[in-house]
């Protein structure tokens with residue numbers, strides 16, 4: 001196994017004993033490829049619904065090696081860019097159903113973690129979304145209007161003065177507060193889910209790359225690895241950005257890299273300079289947003305802003321980029337000049353899987369309904385992967401349920417622009433949006449065209 005501990009602050013914490021690799025051929029009912037949140041929640045929900053289903057999970061490295069062990073640890077209801085955007089894309093009725101199902105998943109995650117005694121420092125302090133500029137004020141109001149239209153009582157508008165009370169930064173102009181928004185340690189959650197799956201009888205093989213997942217004449221599935229083949233009735237591709245390797249999906253998915261830095265632990269006196277007593281997660285309203293939160297050991301985690309495309313899918317060389325870490329530190333200092341004496345300690349990155357819909361997509365790879373895929377959360381999969389696990393469960397067990405009517409299932413991903421235009425068009429759109437974010441205006445006509453091109 002490789003240097004997985006070095007891939008994030010979270011993966012470096014605590015002790016972890018990986019399961020051994022596959023040793024020779026085996027068979028099962030459902031083979032899951034990918035030991036992140038999607039693969040593990042799906043395996044657990046399948047077993048909880050029908051303990052007789054024999055489930056195997058195969059992970060190339062360790063549970064949480066991908067985005068699941070590297071993220072900011074925000075588990076949110078957010079699906080699509082924001083609530084306003086979700087209503088625009090799927091209509092009011094479906095947007096409400098999606099939001100309510102996502103909120104229900106947050107409750108179920110909290111309950112599950114408590115019941116299974118998973119020490120992932122899960123709290124529910126809510127989510128504060130803030131504006132740093134006039135164009136972001138507009139987006140805050142649009143979300144509030146969308147929440148009112150959907151009859152949701154869990155979004156509250158906050159004036160600049162109200163926000164300054166919660167978090168002392170002069171840069172914050174207004175915002176909204178959402179009652180539910182979990183903060184957690186993502187690698188600890190992934191490891192806890194692995195153990196919960198093992199307790200249910202799921203067989204898990206770590207350090208085992210799947211070289212090919214194939215539907216054999218619509219009758220069965222084979223997951224081929226260097227150590228043997230897994231023969232199954234059905235398969236789930238839960239490899240998120242790594243699904244770039246799957247020819248059928250490549251036209252719909254893109255990989256971007258997301259970056260995070262974390263400070264040293266703050267003293268009580270340093271915390272008192274910025275308030276933040278509620279310890280909620282915070283995002284801003286840039287098109288490519290910043291997100292920040294306190295960690296359980298008293299640091300500030302600061303991520304977002306730059307999100308470069310990685311044309312060939314995940315690429316370990318992008319896991320560290322000092323130039324991007326420096327840009328993150330720059331906005332941390334800009335937001336909290338009173339923390340000039342707080343040192344930024346380390347940074348890391350991970351691959352995010354995007355679709356032009358900007359939300360996850362769940363479906364069958366072919367009409368034979370042997371191999372399902374579940375991926376593409378556009379950087380917001382921590383909470384929604386639980387919901388997606390329930391959708392996968394219903395698909396695998398041939399159950400009819402309301403969950404199969406959610407847009408992640410019914411709204412198929414849009415194809416990316418054709419090659420050779422694809423990357424020049426998408427990278428130019430992103431540069432225009434990034435510039436608009438950085439100069440702090442709505443970017444005018446070109447930014448509107450660019451935003452349309454990327455969603």
Ligand SMILES: Cc1cc2nc3c(=O)[nH]c(=O)nc-3n(C[C@H](O)[C@H](O)[C@H](O)COP(=O)(O)OP(=O)(O)OC[C@H]3O[C@@H](n4cnc5c(N)ncnc54)[C@H](O)[C@@H]3O)c2cc1C
Nearest residue numbers: 034036037038060066067068071072074210350380381382
């Ligand atoms: C830096 C960063 C910050 C983020 N912050 C947040 C946040 O705060 N909140 C939020 O909601 N979302 C966030 N996200 C996104 C979130 O982490 C993901 O949406 C979520 O973890 C996706 O889970 P997954 O299981 O689908 O994918 P992954 O966690 O990427 O899991 C895929 C797994 O498949 C394995 N795999 C790949 N190929 C193979 C193969 N051939 N054989 C075997 N195994 C294979 C990988 O090793 C990996 O473990 C962030 C992402 C990043 C990178």
